[in-house]
Every structure is written in structure tokens, then in C-alpha cells.
Amino acid sequence: ERGADGQVNILYWQAPSIMNPYLSGGTKDIEAASLVLEPLARYDETGAMVPWLVDSLPTVENGGVAADLTSITWHLSEGLNWSDGSPVTSVDVKFTWEYCTSEGGGCARLESFNGITAIDTPDARTVVINFDAPKPFPYTAFVGATTPILQAAQFADCLGPKAPECTEANFMPIGTGPFTVTDFRPNDVVQYAANPNYREADKPAFSTVVLKGGGEAAAAGRAVLETGEFDYAWNLQLAPDVLAGMQAAGKGQLVSAFGTLVERIMINLSDPSADLGAARSTRAHPHPILSDKRVRQALSMAIDREILVEIGYGDAGRVTCNILPAPEIYASTANDACKQQDIAGANALLDEAGWIRGGDGIRVKDGKRLRLLYQTSTNAVRQDFQALIKQWWSEIGVETELRNINASVFFGGDPGSPDTFQKFFADVQMYAQNFDGTDPEAYMAGWLCAQIPTPENQWQGNNMPRYCSDAYDALVAEMQGTGELEARAALAKKMNDMLMQDFVMLPLVDRGRVSAHANSLGGIRLNVWDSELWNIADWHRVAD
Amino acid sequence: MLDSPIARVEKLGVQFATRGGPVHGVEDVTFEVNPGETLCIVGESGSGKSVTSLALMRLVEFAGGDITQGRLLFEREAGGQVDLVRSDQAQMRSIRGGEIGMIFQEPMTALNPVFTIGRQLTEGLRLHERLGRHAARARAVELLQEVRIPEPERRLGQYPHELSGGMRQRVMIAMAMACRPRLLIADEPTTALDVTIQAEILALIDRLKQETGMAVIFITHDMAVVAQMADRVVVMLNGRKVEEGEVTQIFATPQHDYTKALLAAVPKLGDMRGKPYPELMRLPGQGPTHSEPIRGSDRPFLTVHGLTTRFPVKTGLFRRTTAYVHAVEDVSFTLNAGRTLALVGESGCGKSTAGRSVLRLMEPMAGKVELDGTDILSLGDEALRRARIEMQMIFQDPFGSLNPQRTLGAQVAEPLHNYPLLPKDEIADWVATLFDRVELPRSYLNRYPHELSGGQRQRVAIARALALKPKLIVADEAVSALDVSVQAQVLNLMMELQAELGLSYLFISHDMAVVERVSHDVAVMYLGRIVERGPRMAVFEDPRHPYTKALLQAVPVADPSRRRVERDLNFRPIPSPIHPVGYEPEPSVYEEVSPGHVVLTSECGY
Amino acid sequence: MTERAHLPPPRSQWHDVWQQFRQHRGAVLGGAVFLFIVATVFLGPLIWRIDPALIDIRARNQGPSLAHPFGTDQLGRDTLARMLAGGQTSIAVGLTAMLLALGLGSLIGVLAGFFRRLDAPLMRLTDLFLSLPLLPLLLVMVMLFREALSTAFGPETGIFLLIVVAIGVTSWMPTARIVRSDVLALKEREFVLAARSLGTTNAKMITRHILPNVLSPIMVSATLGIANAIITESALSFLGLGFPPDFPTWGRLLNDATVYLQDYPERVIWPGIAISLTVLAVNYLGDGLRDALDPRLRGR
Amino acid sequence: MLTYTIRRLLLSVPTLLFIALVIFLLLELAPGDPMAQVPLTIPPEVRAQMREALGLGEPTHIRFGKWMWQFFAVEPMVWLDNALGTDLAADKQRVISWQTRSPVMDIVLQRLPQTMWVVGMAYVVGILIALPIGIYSAYRQYSLFDQVGTFVTMVGYSVPPFFSGVLVIVIFSVQLGWLPSIYDTTHVVVDWESFKTQLRQMVLPVMVLALQTTAQISRFMRAAMLDNLGQDYVRTARAKGLRERTVVLVHVLRNSMIPVVTVIALGLPAVFGGAIITEQIFKVNGLGQLLITAIQANDLPMVQTVTFMLAMLIVLANIAADLIYGWLDPRIRYD
Numbered sequence A: 001e002r003g004a005d006g007q008v009n010i011l012y013w014q015a016p017s018i019m020n021p022y023l024s025g026g027t028k029d030i031e032a033a034s035l036v037l038e039p040l041a042r043y044d045e046t047g048a049m050v051p052w053l054v055d056s057l058p059t060v061e062n063g064g065v066a067a068d069l070t071s072i073t074w075h076l077s078e079g080l081n082w083s084d085g086s087p088v089t090s091v092d093v094k095f096t097w098e099y100c101t102s103e104g105g106g107c108a109r110l111e112s113f114n115g116i117t118a119i120d121t122p123d124a125r126t127v128v129i130n131f132d133a134p135k136p137f138p139y140t141a142f143v144g145a146t147t148p149i150l151q152a153a154q155f156a157d158c159l160g161p162k163a164p165e166c167t168e169a170n171f172m173p174i175g176t177g178p179f180t181v182t183d184f185r186p187n188d189v190v191q192y193a194a195n196p197n198y199r200e201a202d203k204p205a206f207s208t209v210v211l212k213g214g215g216e217a218a219a220a221g222r223a224v225l226e227t228g229e230f231d232y233a234w235n236l237q238l239a240p241d242v243l244a245g246m247q248a249a250g251k252g253q254l255v256s257a258f259g260t261l262v263e264r265i266m267i268n269l270s271d272p273s274a275d276l277g278a279a280r281s282t283r284a285h286p287h288p289i290l291s292d293k294r295v296r297q298a299l300s301m302a303i304d305r306e307i308l309v310e311i312g313y314g315d316a317g318r319v320t321c322n323i324l325p326a327p328e329i330y331a332s333t334a335n336d337a338c339k340q341q342d343i344a345g346a347n348a349l350l351d352e353a354g355w356i357r358g359g360d361g362i363r364v365k366d367g368k369r370l371r372l373l374y375q376t377s378t379n380a381v382r383q384d385f386q387a388l389i390k391q392w393w394s395e396i397g398v399e400t401e402l403r404n405i406n407a408s409v410f411f412g413g414d415p416g417s418p419d420t421f422q423k424f425f426a427d428v429q430m431y432a433q434n435f436d437g438t439d440p441e442a443y444m445a446g447w448l449c450a451q452i453p454t455p456e457n458q459w460q461g462n463n464m465p466r467y468c469s470d471a472y473d474a475l476v477a478e479m480q481g482t483g484e485l486e487a488r489a490a491l492a493k494k495m496n497d498m499l500m501q502d503f504v505m506l507p508l509v510d511r512g513r514v515s516a517h518a519n520s521l522g523g524i525r526l527n528v529w530d531s532e533l534w535n536i537a538d539w540h541r542v543a544d
Numbered sequence B: 001m002l003d004s005p006i007a008r009v010e011k012l013g014v015q016f017a018t019r020g021g022p023v024h025g026v027e028d029v030t031f032e033v034n035p036g037e038t039l040c041i042v043g044e045s046g047s048g049k050s051v052t053s054l055a056l057m058r059l060v061e062f063a064g065g066d067i068t069q070g071r072l073l074f075e076r077e078a079g080g081q082v083d084l085v086r087s088d089q090a091q092m093r094s095i096r097g098g099e100i101g102m103i104f105q106e107p108m109t110a111l112n113p114v115f116t117i118g119r120q121l122t123e124g125l126r127l128h129e130r131l132g133r134h135a136a137r138a139r140a141v142e143l144l145q146e147v148r149i150p151e152p153e154r155r156l157g158q159y160p161h162e163l164s165g166g167m168r169q170r171v172m173i174a175m176a177m178a179c180r181p182r183l184l185i186a187d188e189p190t191t192a193l194d195v196t197i198q199a200e201i202l203a204l205i206d207r208l209k210q211e212t213g214m215a216v217i218f219i220t221h222d223m224a225v226v227a228q229m230a231d232r233v234v235v236m237l238n239g240r241k242v243e244e245g246e247v248t249q250i251f252a253t254p255q256h257d258y259t260k261a262l263l264a265a266v267p268k269l270g271d272m273r274g275k276p277y278p279e280l281m282r283l284p285g286q287g288p289t290h291s292e293p294i295r296g297s298d299r300p301f302l303t304v305h306g307l308t309t310r311f312p313v314k315t316g317l318f319r320r321t322t323a324y325v326h327a328v329e330d331v332s333f334t335l336n337a338g339r340t341l342a343l344v345g346e347s348g349c350g351k352s353t354a355g356r357s358v359l360r361l362m363e364p365m366a367g368k369v370e371l372d373g374t375d376i377l378s379l380g381d382e383a384l385r386r387a388r389i390e391m392q393m394i395f396q397d398p399f400g401s402l403n404p405q406r407t408l409g410a411q412v413a414e415p416l417h418n419y420p421l422l423p424k425d426e427i428a429d430w431v432a433t434l435f436d437r438v439e440l441p442r443s444y445l446n447r448y449p450h451e452l453s454g455g456q457r458q459r460v461a462i463a464r465a466l467a468l469k470p471k472l473i474v475a476d477e478a479v480s481a482l483d484v485s486v487q488a489q490v491l492n493l494m495m496e497l498q499a500e501l502g503l504s505y506l507f508i509s510h511d512m513a514v515v516e517r518v519s520h521d522v523a524v525m526y527l528g529r530i531v532e533r534g535p536r537m538a539v540f541e542d543p544r545h546p547y548t549k550a551l552l553q554a555v556p557v558a559d560p561s562r563r564r565v566e567r568d569l570n571f572r573p574i575p576s577p578i579h580p581v582g583y584e585p586e587p588s589v590y591e592e593v594s595p596g597h598v599v600l601t602s603e604c605g606y
Numbered sequence C: 001m002t003e004r005a006h007l008p009p010p011r012s013q014w015h016d017v018w019q020q021f022r023q024h025r026g027a028v029l030g031g032a033v034f035l036f037i038v039a040t041v042f043l044g045p046l047i048w049r050i051d052p053a054l055i056d057i058r059a060r061n062q063g064p065s066l067a068h069p070f071g072t073d074q075l076g077r078d079t080l081a082r083m084l085a086g087g088q089t090s091i092a093v094g095l096t097a098m099l100l101a102l103g104l105g106s107l108i109g110v111l112a113g114f115f116r117r118l119d120a121p122l123m124r125l126t127d128l129f130l131s132l133p134l135l136p137l138l139l140v141m142v143m144l145f146r147e148a149l150s151t152a153f154g155p156e157t158g159i160f161l162l163i164v165v166a167i168g169v170t171s172w173m174p175t176a177r178i179v180r181s182d183v184l185a186l187k188e189r190e191f192v193l194a195a196r197s198l199g200t201t202n203a204k205m206i207t208r209h210i211l212p213n214v215l216s217p218i219m220v221s222a223t224l225g226i227a228n229a230i231i232t233e234s235a236l237s238f239l240g241l242g243f244p245p246d247f248p249t250w251g252r253l254l255n256d257a258t259v260y261l262q263d264y265p266e267r268v269i270w271p272g273i274a275i276s277l278t279v280l281a282v283n284y285l286g287d288g289l290r291d292a293l294d295p296r297l298r299g300r
Numbered sequence D: 001m002l003t004y005t006i007r008r009l010l011l012s013v014p015t016l017l018f019i020a021l022v023i024f025l026l027l028e029l030a031p032g033d034p035m036a037q038v039p040l041t042i043p044p045e046v047r048a049q050m051r052e053a054l055g056l057g058e059p060t061h062i063r064f065g066k067w068m069w070q071f072f073a074v075e076p077m078v079w080l081d082n083a084l085g086t087d088l089a090a091d092k093q094r095v096i097s098w099q100t101r102s103p104v105m106d107i108v109l110q111r112l113p114q115t116m117w118v119v120g121m122a123y124v125v126g127i128l129i130a131l132p133i134g135i136y137s138a139y140r141q142y143s144l145f146d147q148v149g150t151f152v153t154m155v156g157y158s159v160p161p162f163f164s165g166v167l168v169i170v171i172f173s174v175q176l177g178w179l180p181s182i183y184d185t186t187h188v189v190v191d192w193e194s195f196k197t198q199l200r201q202m203v204l205p206v207m208v209l210a211l212q213t214t215a216q217i218s219r220f221m222r223a224a225m226l227d228n229l230g231q232d233y234v235r236t237a238r239a240k241g242l243r244e245r246t247v248v249l250v251h252v253l254r255n256s257m258i259p260v261v262t263v264i265a266l267g268l269p270a271v272f273g274g275a276i277i278t279e280q281i282f283k284v285n286g287l288g289q290l291l292i293t294a295i296q297a298n299d300l301p302m303v304q305t306v307t308f309m310l311a312m313l314i315v316l317a318n319i320a321a322d323l324i325y326g327w328l329d330p331r332i333r334y335d
């Protein structure tokens, strides 16, 4: 029965700062908004698409997607209402597209609306999205928590440059979800109450939700697992033994699931030497050491990924040798050799490449020491990884200098800072990356030659290793023209294997998500493909 | 009752526990004081006078002292004798302030700076006499009237710093008298004050004693004051009593050597009557070193003309100067080589400012200072620094003018390091010689100022001033802070040096007896102006200006048979030296009454 | 007067200071403990030769044992070795940053107090530094200077300099304030005027007369400064602005260990004790030094 | 005194403007970027457009001018509007945070209650504990109490809050289960029960913060008391037969409070600045947490505004400290 179970307390150690996912890219904001705002379809915990505000998914088979792949038609479910009681119509969907694409609004989800030329609303429940070219994967807009539907009436005056001025709307959007916002304190706490007009009469079971933010992961874990003050804690990035210790207190349990997030080492194929001035870390100067594939391979072979998983993630991680580890059909098995550490092999490779051990155990070639600068963002687990990898590399005669950079600098794109991951003024760097939803097309396009960050494009671009291969570019183009799933999967795998066998990126760990919930909380289905709170309507109290 | 002593100190011994082991403050001191009697305790600094009085109040304990032996018998008001050594602090509290009142040495620091006079005065009254707020206030006004403080009502709301030193000391007296104590202990109540104020306060204590019949223990090291006040005298030395007797007997036939030395060291006003040139004092135990009069020369060495120094007073939103303190106003004089010109006057009349302006330690506003033909006021920074070789200064406060953090040797050597006059390796020798000269043991070279007595410190200051072999020394109250015996030594030393090296002194002082002893010429200052100037003999023996006359009259005479009566005293409050911007005082006009002896005829505020 | 002056055996000032210092029981104890800590962290590695960065994955999270007297951390690194290495950095950072802050603070305080004209601008500068947000300031410094320093001095010394400068530059203000007000009072003292009348130049005036007399407040700032620097360094590591990650410091060890507080409390205790002990020792040492440097208290 | 105050306030205006400029430039120069928290899945072109939408494309001096105008003109108008019901601010743009797209001032106001409750209260509690400790330590110098007090306060000073905070949580929340480890900012005090809840949730953070304050203030208090206990006027007071309690707690204390009160006044801006680490540990989410999250997200308008307000507080506290000094100590007169 709706509201029967009282209040549920959720802890996000990163606090939501806005409730409009279009104005913020942050996961915390998207997930906090997902209790209120909903898309047409979303992914379930297995990564499969499920209809949400529609009755069925449009496909080519059922005619929902045009045969030439240039349009898709959605039919809204019957009797959908906004939380203020007004009906949801196709105009709202169309408005959402206009909202995000209007000039000067700074919409974070622009990418999802790429290629949409128009949205037609033949009737109140029908939405037809037209693309400028055949779109083999047309489910980018309005699918998943990142692109929910906004109420046209509420946001009508918030288009373009006016978007930031609509504080009321941005903080308390009207939605179709199981809850409505009653109080929003940016970067602090959000309070929700059950949506009286929610489409399922007996849901949600909770009458109110408190989503508290702030602090760090350890404290969040403690609050759920040890003191029991909270019912749910999000994303507990903690060392496995710490988590195990907390769980032993018996107040709650951990849940984990895997997505596409892969912690990897990027190898710089260009020369980051400061002497080069403006030409630093550009393709004009190949890397003096790492241009040799044998060195890159040796670096990979020296790493014991099992131990990294054990130390850093425990049950929330698993060894991977791919940068595209999921969904299942995209996962390659061609590179599994990397799962075994092989110091001897690595040494042999380096010997073969002409790197000879010097007196202090560090290899030298042509008077040049095998010395690498290894950078990453500041984060306890990453620093442990750095230390471990430095040790393994020292066993194969590689000297490593470690550097950690504040995350807000490292991941910020400030062209003035030398420490951003795009500039990559280091030999190798480590971070994690994934992609939205389940389709890897855009993700795999990140390693096109055109994606290399350079001074000319203000260091914008995703191709950090500065990898450039005509064969790879051709594969990307081919995938963009392929509609059939199996064929797309084969192409993606091929691209993955190409990158892996060239050792331009060294995948380390396939990182899952760990969250914790109190024993008394039922209905949790941890979902990494969508919002973690996607099914909060089904959450309820259970007797301990 | 009249026959039994009100308090009796028997074989008192006080010890202080210090890091270096126990120190005896006083040992085996016995004396008594009767109702209606004034007992004076004299002795040089550190002889245990204060410790004795604090022991009587049982306040030594708070200073880290311990009464180790003896008895302190006190006759209580209600009758019955108590031994204060054995009473507990609760009983002591009822005696302190109630039955024994105490006036402390330092009027500047003995009052709590953050409470009003009224509050501090009524505190004791409300405690001992159990008066209500209004009654206490009324009584406080009465008390202030008794000590002759003008506008008593207003004073109650003022803070200590708003009163002059003399007034503060009178407040202290009022406070001590508040509960009509039967015993008053006055610990050097006038040492820090001007002669004029001192005279007033002595008269006041005397009058109060007569009116109430209380007993007074009066502590001082000034024999002239003793002569004015005492019925009986106790002389202390190194924590022991060395002599006791009636005041006339002590002055007429001192028994102990120390008492004799003490009396010999006191410069008495009138001693130099008829002698135009200064002479060294004869001190027992010292051979007649330089008994010749010091003549000096007739060559003018320092000429000051129309010197004017004003301090800006800034007010308002933008810190504009709206008024000036006219500290020195149109001052002119001439000092001959090898001679001493004394600048005398009350506190705040501008003596120090004048001295410092001459040396350009302060920038005068107008005037002319010529030192041996050099115009000092027009020199640039570096030239002025070089000129300082010729002119040095000895400061008023021997403690304040020495850096507590540096050894004495280093401080005396400092001027030598500032100028390349002597090769570096000779500096140490010269400093040692200077120490010999001022009769300080060479072992003191490595000592710090706090390890010396005041007199020794002042000698260091003199050695430092002499280091560069200057021609002119400005001595700003160089001996005011010293004990009489030490003062006499330092004065002799200065005069000897003058005779030997031909120094000129600008001698600033408010002590007329000292001035009479050392100076060739005298200039009397009042409110920034010189009111009378001339050869010392002329000014002292024939004072013309009314202010000079009053000043001379206030000086206590070290002779118990020549006590002054209170009504002789007549001082007016000094007018304010602060005038708004644009106020231009008239120039000083002098009349020459005899050769070199001039008197101000224009208005000076007196 | 012509004979060679016979000078007493020179009694050096430092001898006096030492005499005085020796009598202060707390100070001697504090000094001994501090010396002990310094000696241990700098000489200890000669005896305890395990490399603090050596990872022994099999020996993770061990309690104290003979092989690892202080136990091991989550990567199996020897805690004792890390404590020793960390102590070197922490103490070096603490001391140098404190000295820098003290130097800057004293300089600015003395200049502001001594020269009227400099007073207002320097005090406004102090206000400015007090109100600058520390974190962005550090980020800017790291951005501007890390590369240059790294190439000039090598990465570790470079970062060391950067951190020391960062801490120093952001913690001199209280010292400057205190010193200034003391100098203002000192300037009115008669011995300063006396020195001027002796022809002492401004520079000499400051070094001879002003500085020695403001030593006591400076000493107090120094004691608090070391503690502050050690703790700030740990906060910097926490924010990712500190030393390279494989470079242990006490602050970082403490910080890393707080997550393990319940499971392995000893890991928190070691660096916690080390920091507290150092701070306490320095505090008592400072008390004693202050007394010893003041000749008025000497021999009392 | 009044003219002195006005003069100091007037003179602080150019200082503050300069400080504002420096803060602005410093943050401009700082290498962070508002896009840092945007996930990597968002492509670079979109990031560029988002940056544009934040106004980052405009030249620095224009943005500085805008910010100053918004801060000094628009925000006060909004205040007036709220107070008087006028409509001065109307459509004028206020200082808008990049993270939340809402007026910075609104958020700052929202954060004030918890900051005052926790950080402010900790300051008060710290002072209240520190004063008696300092007084008694000085009165009984070198006694056991003094030695232990010194020891404990120095240990307190040397323990960083990121450790002491976790320690008290583990003890009082996890092991004993007595007190909550998370501060509920939405809690409203309406009756005795809710007041008790408020107290309970304040205990731990206040405890951690007060430790630091106590350590520092008690040292100052002790030193000031020692300075004054040896003064002549204390002897005078005793000579009047006053009780020890009166002598120490009235005469000496009043004088000793003069330097201590100024120290306390100078520490006040820190209260408003929040206590970043402690707030984070207990999730108090006051001004300190606001500032640190803004810095991490590179929310320049927020960081600039909050730091500048703190700078104003610091300058004001300086003036206040001087005024208090003059007010407590009758010897000092400003004119």
C-alpha cells in the first residue's frame, strides 16, 4: 500500500547539487532526479531495455522503427499524469528535445539528441523522432535516466540562456516518478514524498524519502552497515577488507553489479618531454620509449591483475583484458592472456627490444634510462595501484615516478593547466572510463585519429593514447553504418582486440558498483546501466 | 592605650625561594610603632624595607616569600593582641584594609587600569564597613575631598590613566585611609613624584595623621623626606636593622657608618650658597678626589635659539592635525664648553622634549641649534649620524635605556661599532677602559642589565655615552631614579669626567638640590618656555619669577628642625599645553635683571 | 691605562642560554624526546633496513610481529619502515615550513611595526593572505611551479620545496600580527631611542635591538607552527596536493589508517603517537628556550 | 570612537576591493575546471558548449565587473526587496552558482543555521571550557593541574580532526550507539524532545571542534593571567582585604580578558568559514562543506562569493578586535 512503510533514508556521499539532469552531467544529480523524472524506456539490471512510460519498445520488427532507420515512433502509455495531476502528452517529449537543443542552454545531454531533425506529435500520445541519417541504434534519446521527460508547462520559460534562472523548476521538477520533491537543499539533502498521482496505485511503499549527501565513502558505509542510521548507501568505493569489516557488524548487506567501467592505464604514444614546448604530447614527436610495442606489452605482462582486484575492489571488481567488457555480446576473449602475470616473459621482451639492465637494475638503451612518469587522480585505491604497479615494473627494470593530481584538475579541461588528463604530460596515466547505456558505438569512436587532443583543438578529444590507425578509423565508420546487432558486436570486438593487441591501453579491472542497504530494506535490484534508484517504487520494508 | 605599641615586629625573618636557592629578604628585624607616631624606615634599594611592610600585611606570601621566624604583634581595634604570623588569611583580610592601610611605591601601576576610581575606592568600604552603594559613594567623595582632589564627584567616574601621577597617589592614599585604619604603611609614596606634588602629599599624610591619631610607618630612602616627617627612624641595610632612634638624634649624632654615609650623600639645598662653580661632594670612605671647583670655559659651545617643538594631535575621520601639543616653545640658551646648564621644571613642562630636540632625536618645528659651529637642524640623515659622535645622551630611566637582551660590554661597544673610529681589535680594550673609568668591575662586561643595580646601570649608560668621546652630553634626569648614596657617586663621577675631559652637560632634572650641586647655569622651564635663566648662583639666591620661587620652596630640607608648615604651599594646576592649529603663541620677552640672569616678562600661563 | 686590558674569560651568551635551558626540566625532557625522535627517524633506517616502499602482498594487514614490529599495511609494506621514512619527511617539512613561516612573519611583522610607512600596506597584505582560500592558492602554486621545481631539483625535492613554501606562505600571518604589535611597543622603549642617539642605523637597530626582544613571541609561534605544518601537510596529501603517493609521511599514514581504525587500530596509533609526541616535545622545548633566551629570567 | 570606527570602515573599502580582485584573479588562474565532475561519457564538444553557457567565454575583466555589480548592487537590492516588499532587483541577474544554477546567497543563507549551531556552538563551548582552565592553570602555575592541562591541550591541538572525528564516531556511535554520527540539517526544533534530538546530534561535532578551540584559547588565557597576576594592582587589591576570589576573578580577570577577547574576535571568521573536515565527517553540510564542494566542482561564482564574504568578515573582525580592545581597556582611546 502506498506510503505504508514510512520513510527511507538514502546516503549519497556526493551530494546532489541540482535536480535537472540536463544541466548537470553528474551521476549524483541524475540519480537523485530519477525518483521524479522518468524516461520513455530504461535499462534493467541486466542491461536489457524495458518500456517505462510506453507500453512496448519500438523496433523495426514491430514497425516502431522505420525500415530505413531514419525515424522511431513511441506511444505513451494510457492515462499518464504528472505529479501535479495534468496529463503527460507528446508535447512534453518534444519540448524536452527543444529544451536540450536550444542555443546557449549548456545542455549536458546534447549528444543523446544528435542527428534528430524533428519530433512530430501527431497526437497526444504519439511521438515520432526523425533522424537526419539512418540510425542503427535509435535509442539514445529518452532512454535511460540521463534523458528523462520534462514537463513543458514548468520549463516553458527556461529555454536557452534562461535555463539557469529557473531555480524553482531546476530544484523541484514536476515528474511522473514515484516521488515528488518537497525540499531541496543543494549539496546537502533532498526530501521527497510519495507522488499522489503515481500511475501504480499501491506504490511506492514509502511515504517519504530523505536523500542525504556529503562526507566520504567510509562514513557512508559505516552509517548503513554499522550504526544503522541510514537504509541505503551509494557507491562504496572502499578497500574490500574495510567493507568486509563493516558488513560483519550485521546491520546491513552489500550488493554489487558490473557495468562497462574499466580501470585502465593509458599509454602515451607521443613524447611528453617538457623540452618540446608547444609540440609536447602531440603526434609530431613519437614517444622515445613507448613507441615500441614490445615495451608496452612488457608493461602489461608485468601486472598481476588478480592482486589489483583483491586489494582494490574485492567482490566489486574482476580482472579484465578488454576495454569493452560488457554487455556480454561485446566481450572479447581474445586477449585473456593478460590475466596471468608473466614477469619472465616481460623481461625477455624487454631484453629482445634492446633494453639492457644497468647496475642499479634499471634498464638502459642508447644511454636512455627506462623511466616512466605515471600519473592519476587522487584516490586511495588508485594510489595503492600505483604503488603495486611501480613495484612490478621495477622487477622488469622499469623505473617509475608516481604523481597524483587532484581530480578536479585532472578531469577538468582547463587548457591553462598542465595537469589535465587530456594534455597527458606524462608517460602513462590511469583512470576509469565507461559509456552510457549499452551501445558502445560512441565509446569506440573515441580512438579515432580525429579524437586526438591537440593544442589546435584546445586539447579536446577522447583519444588520450594518441592512437591513430586508418584500419581502426575504417572499422568505426563501418559500425556507424551497420544496424544488425550481431554484426555490430563483431565489429566492436574487433576494434577492442585491435587496441588491446597494440597495447595502447592496459585494462586492469572491470569495476563493479558496490552499494549497501539495511537488512530491513527489500526490493533492491542494483542497476549499473541506469539509475541505481530506478526501481525505488518497488522498495519496501521487510521484517529482519 | 597610648603607651602600648599598636604594632610590634619581633625578630622578623623572611625568605624567598628562588631557582638559585633561598634568598633572605629581611633577617632578625625588630621595631615597634606607637599610636599617633610616624616611624620612618630608611635604607637603600633592596635593603628590605618593602619586604618588611609586606610581611606586616602578610602579603609577602603572594610574592613568593615565607616568614621564617619572628612575631608580628598587632593590637586589634576590639582589643587584644594577635600575632599576624599565626593568623589565617580570613582573619588577615579583615585586618587588611580595615585596620592596616597601605600605600604602595608606584602610583602608576598600583591602581587597576580598567576600573574607575570610584569602584576601586568603594570596594574596601563596602567590604569592611558594610556600606551600601550610595553610602559608599558618598564616603568616597568625602575621602577624595580629604585628600584635596578637585571635583571629587567627577573623578569617581574616571580611570586611573586619566589622572596625573600626583592625583593617582592621592587616590591611593584615600584608598588606604578609607576605613580609618589605625596603622598606615606608606611605602615610598613620593619617590616617583615631582617636588611640588611630593610636598603636597607629605603635608597631606601629616595632616591626616594629626586628625585621626593613627600610627604611620613611612618607608623612604630620601633623608630630606625623613627629616620632614619622622618621629622615629629605623635604618636598614641588607635586610637588617642597623640603627634606630629619634629623628633629631639620627640627624644630629648618627651612630652607624652607614647612617653617616647616607646623610653625607644627601645634597642639601643651600649647601652651595656663595659658590659660583660646582664642586664634588665629599663622601665618607672616599678620598678627596677632585675638590677643586669646576670652572669650565667661556667659549659658547651649544647655542639654541627659538627652539620650538610641537606634537600634532590628530582627530576626525581623516586623521587631520587639528591641534598641537606645544611641548617646547621658543626656547633659547647658550651652553659653554666644559660647563653644565641645568634645565629644571615640573614633570611635563617639556624638559625632555627640549633635550631630545637639541639632539634631533625629535624633529623640532622651528629654531636653530648650533653645536660648535655646525647647524644641527639642517643636516641630512648621514651627516646627522656623523654629528652624533660629538653629542650623546644619558636617559632618565637606567633600566629602560639599556636593552635587556644584550650584554653590557656589547652595549657599551655599540657606538664604536657604528662608526669606523677605532680598529675592531681595539674596541674591547677601550670598552674595558671605560668600565674602569666608571668604576665598574670588568667582570660585568658579560653581564646583563638586570643583573645590576640601578646605580650600576646608570654608570653603564654613562660609559656608553662616553665611548665616542663626545663633547656634549645631554643628561636627562640621569640620577632621578637612583638611591641617594648611588646618586652622589654618579654625580661625582659626572663632575670628575667634566673636569678631566672638558665635557659640556645639558643637565635635565627636577631635583633642585642636585641642580644646585652640579650646574654652572640654570634655566627654569614652565609649560614649554624658559621662565628664568642665568648663572646658578643668581637664580637660586635671587629667584625673580614667581614660579621659580614656588619651586624652590617646595624642596624638602634635610633638617628635622626646619620643618615646613602646610599652608606655605601654593600650587596652581598646570594649564593645558594643547592648542588648536593656527594658534601662534607670543614670542618670549625677557628682562635682564643682572648680567646673564634673565626673567620672562611675557605671559607664560603661570 | 696603557697596559693591555685584562679581559675576563669570555662568557658566551650561548653558554648562559644553555645553563638556563638545562635547569628547565620540561625543556630538557622535551628536547631529549625531540632529539630522540629526530635521531630515530634519521638513523633508524640504517638499522631497520626494510625498504618502506617494498610491497609484500602475502604479508598484508599483519599485526606486530618480529619480522614487522609495527605490523604491515594493506599492501604489506612494513609500518616501522614507513614510520621512519615518514618521520623524516614530516619533521623536515614541519621544521622548514615553520622556519619559513616564522621568517616571513617576523620579517613582515618587524617591517610593519618598525617603519610607519610600511605598516598600513603590510597589514592589508596580511588581511589579504588571511582571506585567500588556501586550496585554490595551492592549486595555482602547484600548477605554476611544480614543473619548474621538478626539473630544477628533481621531483622529490621539487615537491618538498613546493609544499614547504605552500605551508609557509599560508601560515605566516598570525606571527606577523603578534610580532608587529610587539615591535610597536618596543619602538617606544627608551633603549631604541638610546641606540638611535648612538648612531645606530635602522638595519642594525632591527637586528641588534628589535629582533632579540621579540624572540619570545616568535618562539611560541614556532612551537605551534611545527604542529600546524605537520598537520597541514597531511591535509594536503588528503587533497592530493602533497607528496607523490609512494612517499610516506606521518600525516598520510594517519590519514590512510583512519579507515582501518576499527579493524587495525594499531595503524592509527603509531603515527598518532608520533605526531602528538613531536608536538608536545617541541612545545616544552619551546617553553624552555623562551625562558633561556630571556636574560631577565636567567639566574632567577 | 565613532569617528575611528567610521574611518576604519571607510579605509577598509579599498582594501576589500583589492582583495576581491585578487581572489577573483587567483580563482581565474586556478587550474580547476567546472567540467571536471561531468562524467567522461559526455563528449568534448558538449562540454565546450556547457562551458560557454556558464559565461566562461567572456573576457575576465567583464566577468569581474559583472560579479562586483551583482554582489554589491543586485544582492543588496534583493535584500531590500525581501525586507520592504519593493521590486528593485526585478529581473537583474544575481550571483548564480554554476553547480546548482541558483543564487549563491540563497544557499549561503540556507547553510547558516547548521554552521552556527555546530561550529558556532563549538567555539562557544571551547571558549567556556578554555577560560576556567587557563585561569586556574595560571593561578596555580606549575601545579599538577597546570601540567596536566598543558599536556592535554597540546595533545588536543596535535590531533587532526580527520582522526579525532572518526575516533569519536567509532566510540560513541558504532560501539556504544549513544549518539548519531550524521547530522540532520532538516531537523527543526519545536519542542523539548526535538531540542534534545538537536543536542544529541550536535554533541560529537561540537566535541571535536571544541577540542581545538580549547587548546588554543586556554594557552592564551593562561599567558594573559600570568602577565597580570604579577602586577602591582593585584597587591593593592589584596591590601584592601578583598577575597582571593574577588582579586582573581574580578581584578585580574578583567585585565587578562583584554588580549584574549581580541583573540576570540579574530577567530570568529573561522566560525563562519566552517570547519571543512569536521563538517565533512559528520555531514553537517555547513558553509565549510559548501566551500569545499564548490572548490572541487570549480564553481567559481560560489567560491568567489563565499571567500569574499569571509574576507569581509576577516577585515571586520580585525576592526572589531581593535574596537573591543579600546572598549575593554580605558587606556586606549581612538579618536
Ligand SMILES: Nc1ncnc2c1ncn2[C@@H]1O[C@H](COP(=O)(O)OP(=O)(O)OP(=O)(O)O)[C@@H](O)[C@H]1O
Pocket: B016, B018, B023, B024, B025, B026, B043, B044, B045, B046, B047, B048, B049, B050, B051, B052, B063, B064, B065, B105, B221
Ligand atoms: N619576590 C621576590 N623574590 C625574590 N627576592 C625578593 C623578592 N622580593 C624582594 N626580594 C629580595 O628581598 C630583598 C629586599 O627587597 P625590598 O623590596 O624589601 O627592598 P626595598 O628596600 O624595598 O628596596 P627599594 O627601595 O628598591 O624598594 C632584596 O634583596 C630583593 O632582592
Ligand SMILES: Nc1ncnc2c1ncn2[C@@H]1O[C@H](COP(=O)(O)OP(=O)(O)OP(=O)(O)O)[C@@H](O)[C@H]1O
Pocket: B311, B325, B326, B327, B345, B346, B347, B348, B349, B350, B351, B352, B353, B354, B510, B577
Ligand atoms: N610623543 C609625544 N606625543 C605627544 N605629546 C608628547 C609626546 N612626548 C611628550 N609629549 C607632551 O609634551 C609635553 C612635554 O613632555 P616632556 O616629556 O618633554 O616633559 P618633561 O619635562 O621631560 O617631563 P618629565 O619630567 O615627566 O620627564 C608633555 O605635555 C607631554 O605630554
Ligand SMILES: [Mg+2]
Pocket: B049, B050, B051, B105, B187
Ligand atoms: Mg621597596
Ligand SMILES: [Mg+2]
Pocket: B351, B352, B353, B396, B476, B477
Ligand atoms: Mg622627561
